[in-house]
Amino acid sequence: MNQIPNDKEFFLFQQLIFQRLGIHLPVQKKALLSNRLWKRLQACQMERFEEYYRFIISPQGREELNKALELITTNETYFFREPKHFDYLRDELLPHCRRGETFRVWSAAASTGEEPYSIAMVLRDRCPTEWELLCSDVNATVIGHARTGIYPEMRTRSIPEGYLRRFCRKGIGPEAGNIRVVAELRERVDFFTLNLHQEYADIGQFDLIFLRNVLIYFENETKQKVLERIAGKLKPDGVLFVGHSESLHGITERFVPVRPAIYRRAK
Numbered sequence: 001m002n003q004i005p006n007d008k009e010f011f012l013f014q015q016l017i018f019q020r021l022g023i024h025l026p027v028q029k030k031a032l033l034s035n036r037l038w039k040r041l042q043a044c045q046m047e048r049f050e051e052y053y054r055f056i057i058s059p060q061g062r063e064e065l066n067k068a069l070e071l072i073t074t075n076e077t078y079f080f081r082e083p084k085h086f087d088y089l090r091d092e093l094l095p096h097c098r099r100g101e102t103f104r105v106w107s108a109a110a111s112t113g114e115e116p117y118s119i120a121m122v123l124r125d126r127c128p129t130e131w132e133l134l135c136s137d138v139n140a141t142v143i144g145h146a147r148t149g150i151y152p153e154m155r156t157r158s159i160p161e162g163y164l165r166r167f168c169r170k171g172i173g174p175e176a177g178n179i180r181v182v183a184e185l186r187e188r189v190d191f192f193t194l195n196l197h198q199e200y201a202d203i204g205q206f207d208l209i210f211l212r213n214v215l216i217y218f219e220n221e222t223k224q225k226v227l228e229r230i231a232g233k234l235k236p237d238g239v240l241f242v243g244h245s246e247s248l249h250g251i252t253e254r255f256v257p258v259r260p261a262i263y264r265r266a267k
Ligand SMILES: C[S@@+](CC[C@H](N)C(=O)[O-])C[C@H]1O[C@@H](n2cnc3c(N)ncnc32)[C@H](O)[C@@H]1O
Pocket: 020, 021, 022, 023, 073, 074, 075, 076, 077, 078, 081, 108, 109, 110, 111, 112, 115, 136, 137, 138, 139, 142, 194, 195, 196, 197, 211, 212, 213, 214, 217, 243
């Protein structure tokens, strides 16, 4: 049976998770914390959350701290999730790409890669100019998975039939039951780890940023800081996609709404 952290223990983890990831874990999530970390306590032969906490904040526990933080992130995603964004990219943005310029896109909380590969399929199919696609997440394990481009076949049902045939190959032998995104697309995506909650390296400015289903884990003050940095990464008329359950209303004036979950950088 999982142990549930007591109030003091929960508070220690809550602070640590906020400090490192910007993620706010409300006190109602005690059971979630326990479900995600209990196996790690057992692997470290520890019985108390406080003991595990002391270990992961010590210099010897650095590797374990990364494991714990990765387990805290929620990585749910799927191909062509929230399809209206892909329609908007295809029908409203790509036809207006400026000749001679590279159309730059960043998938900024990309999880296991379904989102950036969905973008890559549309770009490869419809982008009339050169394009570049960057893909990042704070979780190095999911980025490692994304790089492989391998997914269970049953997770590819939301890929349009034509794209599935053109951009995915069925696995054989030990890979039976999986598909792999073709090398032509995999090699076009630049994968790296990046923490949206900290200052990050100069990765240039983008025509389009996907920042979907990650703001929900942040409180308003963190959202403001994250969005301030994101605004600086958009070209003057660049576009931002957020998840359909996320709104920037009352949080920042750096963006103007265009459609639900679609914003343009304010002038
Ligand atoms: C629910 S997934 C969303 C995946 C994809 N964008 C989508 O909408 O399907 C949220 C992702 O945000 C990432 N994440 C959480 N905190 C982050 C942070 N501080 N910096 C960068 N990524 C973060 C998680 O690791 C996770 O993969």
